[in-house]
Amino acid sequence: MTDGQGQGAAGERAAPDRFKRDLVAVIPHLRAFARGLCGRADFADDLVQETMVRAWNARARFRPDTSMKAWTFVILRNVFLTEVRRNRFRGDYDEAAAERITAGNPGQEAxxxxxxxxxxxxxxxxxxxxxxxxxxxxxxxxxxxxxxxxxxxxxxxxxxxxxxxxxxxxxxxxxxxxxxxxxxxxxxxxxxxxxxxxxxxxxxxx
Amino acid sequence: MIDGEATLMAGTDAGGFDPPVMETHVGHETCNGCGDRNCPHCAEQAGKGWLQGLRQLYDAVVREPLPDSFNQLLRQLDQARHD
The missing domain is CATH 1.10.10.10 (Winged helix-like DNA-binding domain superfamily/Winged helix DNA-binding domain)
Structure with a gap:
């Protein structure tokens, strides 16, 4: 094996690992964006998981020199719009999820x-x-x-x-x-x- | 996020918002929340408050631990890659 081939093989192994690492890093932001879009924690997490699957399947098209966050937000938005069209979904208020969030800073005067x-x-x-x-x-x-x-x-x-x-x-x-x-x-x-x-x-x- | 950070972020226009231009009126300079709708201090705080609140809502979700279903999905994706 030549040096160049070795580097190429290592690069092929490293790219998916880097993609996965970057994808994992943006999951909390995807969840926050999805929660804001639809208001329901369970539906938001479904949207994010579908986004992750689509992003993973399309990872060959992701350019490493661009923003993973922006790229996955585009996918999430498309998934959300698809679901809205399919289910005539509308934003809904999730009382239990909201309680968890708004109880996060009990001592803070907002x-x-x-x-x-x-x-x-x-x-x-x-x-x-x-x-x-x-x-x-x-x-x-x-x-x-x-x-x-x-x-x-x-x-x-x-x-x-x-x-x-x-x-x-x-x-x-x-x-x-x-x-x-x-x-x-x-x-x-x-x-x-x-x-x-x-x-x-x-x-x-x- | 520390308590003061949202205030700091709101004041630095980190999200691309133009900070409100406020007149300073004598008598309200030291206002600490009088609630008067004509008070420029309170109006300014209300203008920033929505941005602070929005970031608190967003950051609260960001800080949540990931449900285990996400780790399961990542394992499945990894497994599919190796198969």
């Missing part, structure tokens, strides 16, 4: 009640919710979030600004946070139709 913020987040139209999650919580720049969602940077900025305004308004006023009506529902009075229209826009932008 300016906003986290349970209310969680409810408000799930009432945002899907495209604003994902924009707010990507930029506000996920640490992505506007440019990265635009690449993940397949839309223009200006569109992402607008969605984040509108999402932020709606979150502040809802959490300050407490308006409708205990009801089932979402912001997008109220815009048309047709919850299912509005959700599907929002998703069609998101899918069209992607």
């Amino acid at each position: 300016p906003i009640h986290l349970a209310d913020l969680h409810r408000a987040l799930l009432k945002l139209p899907p495209e604003r919710r994902e924009a707010v999650l990507l930029v506000g919580a996920g640490g992505f720049s506007y440019e990265e979030a635009a690449a993940i969602t397949g839309c223009a940077v200006g569109t992402i900025k607008s969605r984040v600004a509108r999402g932020r305004a709606a979150l502040v308004q809802m959490t300050e006023s407490g308006e409708d946070l205990r009801s089932d009506a979402s912001e997008s529902d109220r815009q048309t009075g047709d919850p299912a139709g509005r959700i599907m229209a929002d998703l069609a826009k998101v899918a069209g932008a992607g």
Whole structure:
């Protein structure tokens, strides 16, 4: 065996190991993004596991010089949209999961009640919710979030600004946070139709 | 995350948000949460609060231990690679 062949074989062995290591590292972030998108811990973990399988099967197409986090977020988003179309799924509030999360900092005085913020987040139209999650919580720049969602940077900025305004308004006023009506529902009075229209826009932008 | 970190992150625009431009009004400079809707300090805190809260929600999930089902899936994927 020549040196070059040896390095090649070692490289082939190392690449999957590195891929696996990088994939494992982003799992917590995938779970957090998925939880924010759908609001349910069990469904979010199903989304993440499906994302992991798809990422693993597509690992030959992953470029090691790019971001594993951004790449897997794109896959997760596609898995989520597929599930939404299939099941007409909508964001739902998981009381038990929310309790675990919001009880995490019992001694901390938060300016906003986290349970209310969680409810408000799930009432945002899907495209604003994902924009707010990507930029506000996920640490992505506007440019990265635009690449993940397949839309223009200006569109992402607008969605984040509108999402932020709606979150502040809802959490300050407490308006409708205990009801089932979402912001997008109220815009048309047709919850299912509005959700599907929002998703069609998101899918069209992607 | 330590308690003060979210506040620090919100103030440094780490997520690409433009920090709010606030006027400083005499009488509210030392406000510690009067709740007055016209108070610029409280308005600023509310503006940052949603971002802090969002990151707390996100980070709380990030810090959760992974359910064992994830380790099982990783073992299955590894096994499939070796088969």
